[in-house]
Amino acid sequence: MQLMPNNRWIEVDIDALVHNLEAVRSLLKENTRLIAVLKANAYGLGAVGTARVLARHGVDYFAVTFPEEAFELREGGISTDILVFAPAGEREIEKAVEQGLTLTVASYRDYRLASEAASRFNKKVRIHLKIDTGLGRFGVTADRALELARLIHYDQWLVLEGLYTHFAEAGARSPKFTQSQFEQLQKTVDALTSNGIRPALIHCCNSAAALRFPEMHLDAVRIGTLLGGQHPAGHVPNKIKLKNPYRFKARVTAVREMPAGSYLGYYRTYRTRAASKIAVVPVGFADGLGLEALSRPGSWFDLFKIIAKLVGSYLNLSRFTVKVKIGKDEYPVRGKVFMQFCLVELPPDFPVEPGTVVEVPVKRTLAPSDIRRAYIENGCLVEAEGDDEGVLGAKREVVE
Ligand SMILES: *Cc1c(COP(=O)(O)O)cnc(C)c1O
Numbered sequence: 001m002q003l004m005p006n007n008r009w010i011e012v013d014i015d016a017l018v019h020n021l022e023a024v025r026s027l028l029k030e031n032t033r034l035i036a037v038l039k040a041n042a043y044g045l046g047a048v049g050t051a052r053v054l055a056r057h058g059v060d061y062f063a064v065t066f067p068e069e070a071f072e073l074r075e076g077g078i079s080t081d082i083l084v085f086a087p088a089g090e091r092e093i094e095k096a097v098e099q100g101l102t103l104t105v106a107s108y109r110d111y112r113l114a115s116e117a118a119s120r121f122n123k124k125v126r127i128h129l130k131i132d133t134g135l136g137r138f139g140v141t142a143d144r145a146l147e148l149a150r151l152i153h154y155d156q157w158l159v160l161e162g163l164y165t166h167f168a169e170a171g172a173r174s175p176k177f178t179q180s181q182f183e184q185l186q187k188t189v190d191a192l193t194s195n196g197i198r199p200a201l202i203h204c205c206n207s208a209a210a211l212r213f214p215e216m217h218l219d220a221v222r223i224g225t226l227l228g229g230q231h232p233a234g235h236v237p238n239k240i241k242l243k244n245p246y247r248f249k250a251r252v253t254a255v256r257e258m259p260a261g262s263y264l265g266y267y268r269t270y271r272t273r274a275a276s277k278i279a280v281v282p283v284g285f286a287d288g289l290g291l292e293a294l295s296r297p298g299s300w301f302d303l304f305k306i307i308a309k310l311v312g313s314y315l316n317l318s319r320f321t322v323k324v325k326i327g328k329d330e331y332p333v334r335g336k337v338f339m340q341f342c343l344v345e346l347p348p349d350f351p352v353e354p355g356t357v358v359e360v361p362v363k364r365t366l367a368p369s370d371i372r373r374a375y376i377e378n379g380c381l382v383e384a385e386g387d388d389e390g391v392l393g394a395k396r397e398v399v400e
Helices: 014-025 039-043 047-056 065-075 093-097 107-121 143-153 176-193 207-212 301-316 388-400
Strands: 006-015 033-038 061-064 081-084 102-105 124-131 160-165 200-203 220-223 248-252 254-258 274-280 324-325 329-334 343-347 357-359 372-377 380-384
Touching: 006 014, 014 033, 014 372, 039 047, 039 107, 047 061, 047 065, 047 372, 061 065, 065 081, 065 093, 065 324, 093 254, 102 107, 107 124, 107 143, 107 254, 124 143, 143 160, 143 176, 176 200, 176 357, 200 207, 207 220, 324 343
Parallel strands: 006 372, 033 061, 033 220, 061 081, 081 102, 102 124, 124 160, 160 200, 200 220
Antiparallel strands: 006 248, 248 357, 254 274, 274 343, 324 329, 324 357, 329 343, 372 380
């Protein structure tokens, strides 16, 4: 996209990504398949670029949430199998069938749509039947699974390749609910098997469950978070070492020398205590900086943590201030974050000028997808979205 400025980009470290892939593989038995989850632009790492790296390293099944996300992968030349988690609607089903996607059936309606589209295209379509065992999102209840499995199994255009469910709280202190979800899946498998139906891929584990419940790996695991280098939240054993492949970088737009007592930002929420240099960095809340995904706290302790953070940032306590990295050290963002800028306070003699590169802590899932991703291997740029001056700029920074 030509309109995007070239002053910020995301670097994805291929070595780290491949390290995480191997770490995940080390958890799996030889015949457990890995389904790499690339939803939400591969958790911010860039769906096509990440898929290319993983496919090159032997990953042979991907998953995304929406059909459109799979279309994007196909357009990017990814021919690997792709499972789509959300049921395809009328508007997407034909293209999904045409592109050979593996579809989720989570209701009778989904089955009808898939079957009709498949017969119209004279094309076999692989189906994973989804059962809802306690998340409350997609899926038929376990007691209706057999009926639907039969319809799919005996449909001449559909192949019942998989059966799966998704856990609601794999990281919760008590494993009980997860175990009850797993039992419902097992019962469904038994019911199908005694009716002569055994899908090849039965799966339920996301990252947290894969780490915590090896006995639940079954035929395949669906992993996103771990590949991106993040340890899942909650009561999950820390069994593998992960590396962070993601870095959001930007080039300083302007540098100001400010005397002590200068106000910074809207509503003057910060005043410098000493003379300082202020770097104006072209990243703001429109890019996801300083934003938190806030939903209803899961516990009193969660609620307490959120409040403590707000109080801490109100008091400008160092622990709770947003910081950018320049070289190896971190420096505080001062004042309110603007829509497309932020202000960084530096010592008065700090060597910084317009064009200096800073690393900005934008949460990967909040980073806009139209910011370019540059894929780095062994310190060299090997692939980048777009090929104009912006990426060349990124290349220069990396090579320097
Ligand atoms: C996101 C998702 C996953 C992967 O979860 P992680 O915890 O990121 O590994 C697996 N299955 C489904 C259905 C998902 O939506």
